[in-house]
Amino acid sequence: MTETALRATAVRPDSVERLCRPGADEIEALDAWWRANNYLTVGQIYLMANPLLREPLAAEHIKPRLLGHWGTSPGLSFVYAHASRLIRLTGQQVLYLAGPGHGGPALVAAGYLEGSYTETYPAVTADEAGMCRLFRQFSAPGGIPSHVSVTTPGSIHEGGELGYVLVHAFGAVLDNPDLIALAVVGDGEAETGPLEGSWKGISFLNPERDGAVLPVLHLNGAKIAGPTVLGRKDPAEVRSLLTGHGYQVFEVTGSDLPGMHVRFAETLGRAWAAIKEIQTSARGGTWDGTRPRWPVIVLRTPKGWTGPDVVDGVQVQGTFRAHQVPLAAVRENPAHLALLERWLRSYRPEELFDAAGAPTELVRRANPTGLLRMSATPHANGGLLTRPLELPDFRSYAAEVPAPASVRLESTARLGQFLRDIYRANPDRFRLFCPDETNSNRLGAVFEASDRAFAERTEADDVAISRTGRVMEVLSEHNCHGWLEGYTLTGRHGLFASYEAFAMVSASQTIQHCKWLQEADELPWRARVPSLNILLTSTAWRNDHNGFSHQGPGLIQNVLTARGNIGRVYLPPDANCLLSVADHCLRSRSYVNLIVIDKQPQLQWLTMAEAVEHCARGAGVWSWAGTDDGSADPDIVLACAGDIVTMETVAAAAILRQWLPHFRTRVVNVVDLMSLIRRRDHPHGMDETLFRELFTDSVDVVFAFHGYPGAIHQLVHGRPDADRFRVRGFIEEGTTTTPFDMVVRNRVSRYHLVMDAINNARRTPPGASALKAWCEQRLAEHAEHVVAQLEDLPDIRTWVLTDPVVPA
Numbered sequence: 001m002t003e004t005a006l007r008a009t010a011v012r013p014d015s016v017e018r019l020c021r022p023g024a025d026e027i028e029a030l031d032a033w034w035r036a037n038n039y040l041t042v043g044q045i046y047l048m049a050n051p052l053l054r055e056p057l058a059a060e061h062i063k064p065r066l067l068g069h070w071g072t073s074p075g076l077s078f079v080y081a082h083a084s085r086l087i088r089l090t091g092q093q094v095l096y097l098a099g100p101g102h103g104g105p106a107l108v109a110a111g112y113l114e115g116s117y118t119e120t121y122p123a124v125t126a127d128e129a130g131m132c133r134l135f136r137q138f139s140a141p142g143g144i145p146s147h148v149s150v151t152t153p154g155s156i157h158e159g160g161e162l163g164y165v166l167v168h169a170f171g172a173v174l175d176n177p178d179l180i181a182l183a184v185v186g187d188g189e190a191e192t193g194p195l196e197g198s199w200k201g202i203s204f205l206n207p208e209r210d211g212a213v214l215p216v217l218h219l220n221g222a223k224i225a226g227p228t229v230l231g232r233k234d235p236a237e238v239r240s241l242l243t244g245h246g247y248q249v250f251e252v253t254g255s256d257l258p259g260m261h262v263r264f265a266e267t268l269g270r271a272w273a274a275i276k277e278i279q280t281s282a283r284g285g286t287w288d289g290t291r292p293r294w295p296v297i298v299l300r301t302p303k304g305w306t307g308p309d310v311v312d313g314v315q316v317q318g319t320f321r322a323h324q325v326p327l328a329a330v331r332e333n334p335a336h337l338a339l340l341e342r343w344l345r346s347y348r349p350e351e352l353f354d355a356a357g358a359p360t361e362l363v364r365r366a367n368p369t370g371l372l373r374m375s376a377t378p379h380a381n382g383g384l385l386t387r388p389l390e391l392p393d394f395r396s397y398a399a400e401v402p403a404p405a406s407v408r409l410e411s412t413a414r415l416g417q418f419l420r421d422i423y424r425a426n427p428d429r430f431r432l433f434c435p436d437e438t439n440s441n442r443l444g445a446v447f448e449a450s451d452r453a454f455a456e457r458t459e460a461d462d463v464a465i466s467r468t469g470r471v472m473e474v475l476s477e478h479n480c481h482g483w484l485e486g487y488t489l490t491g492r493h494g495l496f497a498s499y500e501a502f503a504m505v506s507a508s509q510t511i512q513h514c515k516w517l518q519e520a521d522e523l524p525w526r527a528r529v530p531s532l533n534i535l536l537t538s539t540a541w542r543n544d545h546n547g548f549s550h551q552g553p554g555l556i557q558n559v560l561t562a563r564g565n566i567g568r569v570y571l572p573p574d575a576n577c578l579l580s581v582a583d584h585c586l587r588s589r590s591y592v593n594l595i596v597i598d599k600q601p602q603l604q605w606l607t608m609a610e611a612v613e614h615c616a617r618g619a620g621v622w623s624w625a626g627t628d629d630g631s632a633d634p635d636i637v638l639a640c641a642g643d644i645v646t647m648e649t650v651a652a653a654a655i656l657r658q659w660l661p662h663f664r665t666r667v668v669n670v671v672d673l674m675s676l677i678r679r680r681d682h683p684h685g686m687d688e689t690l691f692r693e694l695f696t697d698s699v700d701v702v703f704a705f706h707g708y709p710g711a712i713h714q715l716v717h718g719r720p721d722a723d724r725f726r727v728r729g730f731i732e733e734g735t736t737t738t739p740f741d742m743v744v745r746n747r748v749s750r751y752h753l754v755m756d757a758i759n760n761a762r763r764t765p766p767g768a769s770a771l772k773a774w775c776e777q778r779l780a781e782h783a784e785h786v787v788a789q790l791e792d793l794p795d796i797r798t799w800v801l802t803d804p805v806v807p808a
């Protein structure tokens with residue numbers, strides 16, 4: 001599928017009036033399609049045999065475990081049916097996102113009715129046997145999950161963890177001018193923080209070069225166990241809320257048929273026309289540049305519409321009781337069984353499926369064709385559309401490193417220059433997403449290539465901000481993360497840069513995305529998409545000015561814990577390693593890459609050639625830092641992962657070298673954290689031989705780690721004598737203090753590492769106790785100095801590798 005092919009099927013002109021006034025035959029077809037969808041939805045929830053009700057429904061036809069969510073499903077399929085009509089009449093490319101993704105059976109049914117489900121899963125044939133398979137597989141062992149998950153053709157949004165439907169939709173349409181993302185927002189979902197923040201997406205959209213999001217706020221009034229806030233609000237308040245966010249509000253309310261079809265068709269037609277008008281004006285040069293009032297549809301229908309009204313004397317339809325399985329005891333209770341049969345037959349399946357069990361012509365008439373079917377759109381299988389990034393040679397941004405630890409510079413500033421040129425070379429498929437910190441994170445060079453995107457009013461004092469900008473800055477980690485997910489899942493590339501501690505705000509999204517990619521990896525029909533790259537900077541160790549709230553390296557832990565091989569964690573110690581790692585991540589597919597490095601001026605260790613080799617191996621011995629001379633038998637291994645702790649480790653090794661010249665230390669630096677894992681457990685895991693070459697199989701390892709110490713224990717589990725790893729790391733000791741005081745407080749300073757090395761070495765060399773005493777003395781001096789002088793000791797602040805250890 002090429003872009004040219006996509007454009008060839010794009011918008012055909014059509015009369016809005018024609019769109020807004022469906023003929024009786026059109027309503028008949030889309031109502032039949034909707035009935036068929038509802039039938040298949042109920043069938044998936046309840047039936048394991050007799051799919052076409054060819055015989056009276058009996059207990060043995062009913063699944064033993066009744067799972068799934070009915071309540072939201074008829075609303076989702078109602079919108080879908082109407083969107084299909086819009087597509088048929090206009091040729092519009094639509095990506096459908098179901099916020100309440102628990103309505104999975106409705107979307108699976110849609111793909112089945114459109115034929116794409118059978119194309120994707122040939123065993124699920126368009127006949128009675130296939131329908132039975134479709135029903136049996138739903139929410140069943142060995143089958144498919146209940147949500148609009150990775151297995152659902154046409155989906156980029158599972159809607160399992162609620163709150164992200166609009167962020168995914170906005171991400172999908174950036175730099176995607178021909179696409180409309182139709183996003184159904186649940187009213188329960190609308191109570192979440194991420195969703196409430198995501199209405200602001202239109203403040204960053206540019207109608208000239210971006211597509212459009214059409215939200216459908218589905219107020220079915222209830223969530224799992226009670227009413228929703230927006231469902232119970234006076235409609236005028238809902239209107240004000242959305243108007244205040246900048247939308248033009250369209251409303252459709254009711255449950256009458258065919259009246260609802262008539263009214264929704266007209267509303268969808270008007271909303272689509274509003275989008276086209278905005279885009280035509282912007283692309284035709286008549287736009288005055290003000291932020292358009294994009295349409296939103298508020299749809300009010302009963303929860304569980306068309307399902308059982310009253311069950312056991314209790315109102316179900318239109319209440320929270322319709323949320324999951326409205327008839328719960330069908331196998332045991334003949335009255336429920338009879339109600340289910342009546343419910344299924346109310347859709348008149350004999351009109352919807354032919355003798356063989358395939359959808360009838362009446363139903364199929366409602367389907368768009370080919371790649372315009374929402375269940376077949378390549379936008380939902382973004383790997384098919386992915387064009388590799390044009391990447392400049394990262395080596396040309398190299399830091400000059402005449403000798404290890406001799407120069408200091410801001411590593412992320414080099415990355416900023418690389419990103420700037422990636423922007424220039426890829427004006428249509430690369431974006432940086434950042435919560436208001438691009439400059440703070442020293443990535444500001446990107447503004448030489450692109451402004452920040454902003455559709456609201458700009459003022460004379462604003463800097464690097466315009467409607468044509470493509471750097472995405474919004475003070476919402478949820479928006480940044482979700483936009484990037486939508487952007488990459490539809491085939492484009494990007495990077496999310498965040499303060500390390502606040503990446504935890506969107507940590508759950510990171511985890512959910514890992515799950516999505518993991519599942520996608522197991523489906524041959526899902527093409528691999530660009531990776532989700534996350535840069536964590538302004539790290540725990542150097543947020544000494546912001547204090548404890550800004551000190552938290554937790555995201556590493558989350559990514560390590562993700563199942564499977566999707567997660568990658570890189571801790572480049574300097575600029576050249578950062579450039580090499582970034583280049584690798586931006587070329588990669590279908591991973592979640594976490595890159596952790598601070599933004600402050602920092603010592604540089606490796607030349608570019610050395611960095612490339614080091615990063616390719618993932619971990620290596622820094623022989624210039626240690627004293628074991630390549631011996632297979634060091635007295636201690638000093639390992640490190642993370643920029644700040646690498647400096648402490650190399651400084652500790654320098655102290656040991658000068659105080660105890662016959663003590664054999666080996667310094668190992670780890671860039672790729674996953675290399676520590678056993679190969680059988682992760683594809684990046686280094687093989688046993690290399691692991692032994694680096695860490696021996698019996699010498700104690702003092703490991704200084706950027707994050708929480710437990711992570712290293714988790715990673716080396718199963719390695720030879722894993723108990724010998726003594727790990728120092730962030731132990732939640734933080735405050736506004738000096739950089740060196742941070743490592744002291746967390747007991748990972750050079751002096752702590754020296755003492756650890758002596759305490760854990762297999763032999764105690766002469767002079768060791770004097771050195772330990774000196775380390776204690778230095779720590780005492782530090783404690784006194786920072787409080788008295790409010791800064792670190794001078795020799796600590798300016799330390800370079802060639803310094804003599806004991807200050808003159």
Ligand SMILES: Cc1ncc(C[n+]2csc(CCOP(=O)(O)OP(=O)(O)O)c2C)c(N)n1
Pocket residue numbers: 071072100102160161162163185186187188189190192218220221222223224228303323
């Ligand atoms: C973040 C999150 N919190 C809680 C849940 C559990 N949950 C699943 S469905 C649901 C109610 C959803 O209500 P709504 O968005 O209105 O969907 P609908 O009524 O259309 O089913 C809840 C709370 C969830 N899936 N995600």
